[in-house]
Every structure is written in structure tokens, then in C-alpha cells.
Amino acid sequence: MNFKAKYLWRQFLDQTGYFSKHNLTPLLIYAIGLIFLLLAVTIMGPQKIIQYLYTIVGLMAAVWLFSMVVLNRNASFYKDSVVKVNYMPVYIRMLPTIIFQTFIFVMFTVLYSAFTALVVDDWMINIFSLLYYTLLGVILIVPFICVFLTVETPNLNKLNVLVFVVLVLVVPVLYLPDSIPGVLENILSLNPFYYVINSLQANAVQIAWSINRLPHDILFFAQIIFLYLWMLEFYSKMKFTLYQFRKKRQDV
Numbered sequence: 001m002n003f004k005a006k007y008l009w010r011q012f013l014d015q016t017g018y019f020s021k022h023n024l025t026p027l028l029i030y031a032i033g034l035i036f037l038l039l040a041v042t043i044m045g046p047q048k049i050i051q052y053l054y055t056i057v058g059l060m061a062a063v064w065l066f067s068m069v070v071l072n073r074n075a076s077f078y079k080d081s082v083v084k085v086n087y088m089p090v091y092i093r094m095l096p097t098i099i100f101q102t103f104i105f106v107m108f109t110v111l112y113s114a115f116t117a118l119v120v121d122d123w124m125i126n127i128f129s130l131l132y133y134t135l136l137g138v139i140l141i142v143p144f145i146c147v148f149l150t151v152e153t154p155n156l157n158k159l160n161v162l163v164f165v166v167l168v169l170v171v172p173v174l175y176l177p178d179s180i181p182g183v184l185e186n187i188l189s190l191n192p193f194y195y196v197i198n199s200l201q202a203n204a205v206q207i208a209w210s211i212n213r214l215p216h217d218i219l220f221f222a223q224i225i226f227l228y229l230w231m232l233e234f235y236s237k238m239k240f241t242l243y244q245f246r247k248k249r250q251d252v
Helices: 003-016 025-043 046-076 090-120 127-149 156-170 182-188 192-204 211-251
Strands: none
Touching (some): 025 046, 025 090, 046 090, 046 127, 127 192, 127 211
């Protein structure tokens, strides 16, 4: 096993070690969502529980994407030693948090569907579509993690709350796509976060990927190519920013 593989394995196992309260916060949120779903199963009929499942999967998908950004920033500035991009690339340092949080999210999404199946007598989620859209979410979030690593502000906690609120408002968590004007829906659907989260929601209620969604996939990957081309240019500047940040902390 080479050095990078050993690093990834060790850091994956250490996710509950350093910053454990932060790293396990998404797990706690997913568990609370599962408890509410279990309560809903006892009082709601099949139609209502499906709507509830749609909403909760969307909310947890937003938590998943957001947590990968925030927790990677925490890890990158944890005890100066973590910000040593000279021996381990930044993109490799992102992977343990991404893998850990993604594993938890997929596990709870399957659990949500399993408990819903007790009421609707049908296993609605498509595992292959779930893994596909989850992979799209991982690909999408990497450039935004890079951007967040360079943010310097004394009000970071307030910024985190604001970013999460905006994320929830621009994706179909608090509303159904059919409940908003068609023009607004078309505009919002151009947002790649909208596509990933809405696709995860739809897949949870038995609308898996099909060839009809291919145009949306083409648009998504076109946006991703643009983001990654920009990130290649931004990456060297980001490493310089991390070095400068570490230098400031050492001077202090």
C-alpha cells in the first residue's frame, strides 16, 4: 500500500477522532431525520409519507453537500500540520472527509427508503441511480470546497449559516418543483445543486434515472467541465493562500 493510500485509510478511520463533534454533526442530523420519519410512519398514510420522504431526502442531501465543504475547511486548518500541501496534495486531503460523509449519507438515505417501504409496501429507491447521483454530488462539490478553503473572514460561522440557508432555498426542499412558476423552475434547474438534490429526491420516490434525463446530464457535465477548468487555474493560487494562512498563524 503506497503512502497516499495509507494516508487516506488512516484519515478515514480518524474522522471521529479530531473535530469529532463537527464530523458527527451530520450523522446526528440524519439520525434525527430518521426518528421523525419513524414517527411519521405511524401517523401518515402512504401518499403523505412519500411526500415526507421526498422532503427529508432533499434536506439531508443539502446537509451532506454543505457538510463536506465546512468539514474539509475544519480539517485543512486543524493544527498547522494538516496544512502541509508540500507532501500531500490538497485534493487528496479532501477525500477522507468526502468518503466518510458520503458513506453516512447513502446509508441513511437507504434507511429512509426502507422504513417508508413499511407503509407503501414497495421498495421505491433505485440503488444504481442513488449511487450515480451521489457520485455527481461528490464531483460537483470539490470545486466549491477549494473556494471555501480560501475564504478569510472573522464571521465565518455566520457565513456558513447564510450559505446553507441559500442552498436550501434554491433547491426543492421547502417546496415542490410543480408548485413554483414554470419560468422560475427552469431558471432554478440550471443550478447544478438543484439537479443533484432534486434527482436524489426523485429517485427516493421511484423516479430513477432514465434516458429522458440525458439532456440534463449533458448540461450538468458541461457545467462541471467549466468548473474544473477554472479550478485547475485556481488550484495553485489556493495553495499559496494556504501557505500564507499558515505563516500568519505561526507569526501569531
